[in-house]
Each structure stands twice: as structure tokens, then as C-alpha cells.
Amino acid sequence: MTGTEWRETVVKRRTFLEGLGLTLIVPAASTLAQGRNVRVVVPLPAGSSNDHVTRVLTEQMTRILGQSFIVDNKAGGNGVIGTMDVVRAAPDGHTLLLASNSPLAANVAFVKNLPYDPRRDLTPIAGASLTNHVLMVKSDSPIRTLAELIAYAKRRPGKVSVGYSTTSVQLQIATLNKLAGIELLAVPYKGSPASITDVVGGALDATLTDPGNAMAQVKGGHLRALGVSSLKRNPVTPDWPAISETLPGFDFPSWNALLGPTGMPREQVNRLSAAISQAQKQKEVAQRLAAQGAVPLIMGPDELKAYMETETARWIRQAREAHIQPG
Structure with a gap:
């Protein structure tokens, strides 16, 4: 299913x-x-x-x-x-x-x-x-869309870092790499709060976190949402595109x-x-x-x-x- x-x-x-x-x-x-x-x-x-x-x-x-x-x-x-x-x-x-x-x-x-x-x-x-999870970058990042992140990563293979705290997010990063033809650097964390802190601080390029933390960070002006991991947009955050809109078939509830x-x-x-x-x-x-x-x-x-x-x-x-x- x-x-x-x-x-x-x-x-x-x-x-x-x-x-x-x-x-x-x-x-x-x-x-x-x-x-x-x-x-x-x-x-x-x-x-x-x-x-x-x-x-x-x-x-x-x-x-x-x-x-x-x-x-x-x-x-x-x-x-x-x-x-x-x-x-x-x-x-x-x-x-x-x-x-x-x-x-x-x-x-x-x-x-x-x-x-x-x-x-x-x-x-x-x-x-x-x-x-679902939400792919996030710093609010003042020049990257504004998933397509721009992909283009940025293609110019820097293995150097664009993405934080993860669970094995399911690790696979999401690997699937992004496969579908987009890029090589993101997956960095392990004990939890989303720590990876969010490092994105805000500039030590990490991006992270995948839960919608609750994502909404709080966007509201606070700290992070920007690039896409959600579910096949379709989350009705709670309808303005955030699904990653599948750029990479068809990407579906990770x-x-x-x-x-x-x-x-x-x-x-x-x-x-x-x-x-x-x-x-x-x-x-x-x-x-x-x-x-x-x-x-x-x-x-x-x-x-x-x-x-x-x-x-x-x-x-x-x-x-x-x-x-x-x-x-």
C-alpha cells in the first residue's frame, strides 16, 4: 500500500x-x-x-x-x-x-x-x-526551491550537507540523490532540534524535519521550506510543494x-x-x-x-x- x-x-x-x-x-x-x-x-x-x-x-x-x-x-x-x-x-x-x-x-x-x-x-x-518530513534550508539561503538545491548540489558533489536523525530520513536523502542524480552529504544527528540549530547557524546546508518544527522555524524567520516528503502536499501546509512535484514518485510518509x-x-x-x-x-x-x-x-x-x-x-x-x- x-x-x-x-x-x-x-x-x-x-x-x-x-x-x-x-x-x-x-x-x-x-x-x-x-x-x-x-x-x-x-x-x-x-x-x-x-x-x-x-x-x-x-x-x-x-x-x-x-x-x-x-x-x-x-x-x-x-x-x-x-x-x-x-x-x-x-x-x-x-x-x-x-x-x-x-x-x-x-x-x-x-x-x-x-x-x-x-x-x-x-x-x-x-x-x-x-x-511527513520537510526539507529545509536557512531563510537567507540563495536556494529558494528544490530545483535550485539540485542545481547547487550538482555543482558541488559530496559537499552539500543534509542532516538526518532517523534511518527513514537517511533513505529519503539517498532517494533524493538517486532521483536527482546528485550526491548530498548525509550527516547523522541524535534529533531534529540539533540539526535545525546547525542549519540556522550555518554549519549545515539543509535538514529534513517534522512539520511542527518546520512551521515554527518558518514563522520565526529562521528556515525556509523547500518541499514535503509525502506524495501530495500536506493540507496543513498547502503552500509547501511536495518533493514529488519535482521528483515524481518520491513518497515518504x-x-x-x-x-x-x-x-x-x-x-x-x-x-x-x-x-x-x-x-x-x-x-x-x-x-x-x-x-x-x-x-x-x-x-x-x-x-x-x-x-x-x-x-x-x-x-x-x-x-x-x-x-x-x-x-
């Missing part, structure tokens, strides 16, 4: 449920031990899109379930450090992972000797949000989801999944996600499991086509 088909499916499902007037009610009592906090690990730093989505949803889940959810940022290692923390945890529902498609799918294609398999070592609970250690009881998984679904249907949540350029990704445990299988296979195929070897 392409990114476009998936987005259409999400919209149709949400519209159908709302049209029926369905509201999912989650009992206040929880099978989790009362008095104990639920730690939700985010394998990216505070200020990232993944972090924002986690805080929006866990705030509502606390109200719905009467259970305290604490966000724990554990960045580094392409998401491996934070993910392994959850993989090693007891499957009692008190340690969860809310991560992006990089540690949940793309890492299988990019990380050599990956110490976990997201399809085997984690329990899918629910989808969280769907968005970004998603994240909630999971737990393998072996979690199904009753507990269903209760957490229902709580997220109820939170996602709240107007306030939709508005706060939209402010970051994202929409709710409403998906239950079985759907998420199947989606992760499909996405992992897609990333492996695209990595091979881009001639990227696990490193």
Missing part, C-alpha cells in the same frame, strides 16, 4: 466512524497496577514530533484510564537505545514505547546486527499519528505507534488501544496534532501488526534499490 492509499484509508475509516456517531467508551478501571506510573519511552529527544505526539496522547490517556503516564526520552542509536529498553522490560504494561517508523520498520533495513526485530520483540498496541514488550496480555493491549482510539477522536487532540502537521493514525493491534510487516518489507526493498547496506 502506498503512502497515498494509506492516508485515504485512514481518512475514510475516521469519516465512517464519525458518520455513525460512534464514540468508544473505555472503562475507568484498568488492569494495570494502580499507584504505579506507566513509563512511555520515546527514542527521540524532547522537542521532536514523536515526543509531541506522545505527550498529547498520554495526557488524554491519563484522564481516560485514571493512570499516570510518564514520558521518558531516550534518544540515540537510530532509536535502538530506547527501543531496547522496552524490549527488555517486563510485559506488565508499565513500560511502553511510542516510536516512529524508523525503529519500528526501517531499522531492519539499515542497522547492521540490529539487536531486536520489531515484528517479533514488541507487542503492537495502536497507531498514533501520520505526517512518516508514522508512529504505541507498542509494548512482547508477551503482553491481550486484555491489557486492547484496553490501551481503546484508550488511544478514544483520545484520537477528541477534537482537542486532532487540533493539537494538526498544529504539528499531523493527523491521527487510528489503527488497532492487529492492523498495526500487519502494517509493520508491510512497511518493513517496503523499507528493505527501497534500501536495496538505493544501494544502501546496513551499517
Whole structure:
């Protein structure tokens, strides 16, 4: 399923449920031990899109379930450090992972000797949000369009630097190189905030970041958006062109989801999944996600499991086509 088909499916499902007037009610009592906090690990730093989505949803889940959810940022290692923390945890529902498609799918294609398999070592609970990345340059850069960046890079092979903090963005840079016939220099970072700082400071030519950070930087006059990674323009930022308008076929939606250690009881998984679904249907949540350029990704445990299988296979195929070897 392409990114476009998936987005259409999400919209149709949400519209159908709302049209029926369905509201999912989650009992206040929880099978989790009362008095104990639920730690939700985010394998990216505070200020990232993944972090924002986690805080929006866990705030509502606390109200719905009467259970305290604490966000724990554990960045580094392409998401491996934070993910392994959850993989090693007891499957009692008190340690969860809310991560992006990089540690949940793309890492299988990019990380050599990956110490976990997201399809085997984690329990899918629910989808969280769907968005895209934004290619950014400094606001006073002479580069004003993607076509101009491509022309600039062709004159400077291997010298135009682009920051990335996840394996999925690493592939986006490799795909830009392949489709445009250029050689961008991919520079790894622990998170988007650091790469944004270096673009603003002039140490980096460009970066790919989430729409929330991108909108804030454009509004502040610090960065300029050249294009979004999804096949079509993001309705939240309709003035920003899709990269595919210059490089046909470029399609990299970004998603994240909630999971737990393998072996979690199904009753507990269903209760957490229902709580997220109820939170996602709240107007306030939709508005706060939209402010970051994202929409709710409403998906239950079985759907998420199947989606992760499909996405992992897609990333492996695209990595091979881009001639990227696990490193």
C-alpha cells in the first residue's frame, strides 16, 4: 500500500466512524497496577514530533484510564537505545514505547546486527499519528526551491550537507540523490532540534524535519521550506510543494505507534488501544496534532501488526534499490 492509499484509508475509516456517531467508551478501571506510573519511552529527544505526539496522547490517556503516564526520552542509536529498553522490560504494561517508523520498520533495513526485530520483540498496541518530513534550508539561503538545491548540489558533489536523525530520513536523502542524480552529504544527528540549530547557524546546508518544527522555524524567520516528503502536499501546509512535484514518485510518509514488550496480555493491549482510539477522536487532540502537521493514525493491534510487516518489507526493498547496506 502506498503512502497515498494509506492516508485515504485512514481518512475514510475516521469519516465512517464519525458518520455513525460512534464514540468508544473505555472503562475507568484498568488492569494495570494502580499507584504505579506507566513509563512511555520515546527514542527521540524532547522537542521532536514523536515526543509531541506522545505527550498529547498520554495526557488524554491519563484522564481516560485514571493512570499516570510518564514520558521518558531516550534518544540515540537510530532509536535502538530506547527501543531496547522496552524490549527488555517486563510485559506488565508499565513500560511502553511510542516510536516512529524508523525503529519500528526501517531499522531492519539499515542497522547492521540490529539487536531486536520489531515484528517479533514488541507487542503492537495502536497507531498514533501520520505526517511527513520537510526539507529545509536557512531563510537567507540563495536556494529558494528544490530545483535550485539540485542545481547547487550538482555543482558541488559530496559537499552539500543534509542532516538526518532517523534511518527513514537517511533513505529519503539517498532517494533524493538517486532521483536527482546528485550526491548530498548525509550527516547523522541524535534529533531534529540539533540539526535545525546547525542549519540556522550555518554549519549545515539543509535538514529534513517534522512539520511542527518546520512551521515554527518558518514563522520565526529562521528556515525556509523547500518541499514535503509525502506524495501530495500536506493540507496543513498547502503552500509547501511536495518533493514529488519535482521528483515524481518520491513518497515518504512518516508514522508512529504505541507498542509494548512482547508477551503482553491481550486484555491489557486492547484496553490501551481503546484508550488511544478514544483520545484520537477528541477534537482537542486532532487540533493539537494538526498544529504539528499531523493527523491521527487510528489503527488497532492487529492492523498495526500487519502494517509493520508491510512497511518493513517496503523499507528493505527501497534500501536495496538505493544501494544502501546496513551499517
